[in-house]
Amino acid sequence: MAAKWGVLGWLVNQSSAPLIDAFTQASDDLVVMYNNTVFEAFESVDNYLRIQDDGLTGDLASVDVATKENLEGLVKAGEVILDNLVSRVNTSTGIVEPVPDGGTNREALKRYSFVA
DSSP states (O other): OOGGHHHHHHBBTTTTTTHHHHHHHHHHHHHHHHHEEEETTTOOGGGGGOOOOOOOGGGGGGGSSOHHHHHHHHHHHHHHHHBBBOEEETTTTTOOOEEEEEOOOOHHHHHHTTTT
């Protein structure tokens, strides 16, 4: 399908910007891989926590929709993310994997903040 988009299709396609999205996602992925590599090199991966959700869509994924409904939706999405298992990108495969005995993101944040 993308092979038939042409220049304009790569710039704007179904209310998105595929070319810009690709560059943004690539930048995010490089930051994750770089940070993981550095923390692995210093044998301190347990001192690094990155909580990220790429599943937001529509208004929830927009940075400029500040309606009450959208903000409430973001709070709900945040609650779900907090209850997800801690995960980390495997630098060998590039795949996000759950951290063994990592618990939930909520538990990890409590450990990192030293809050009981």
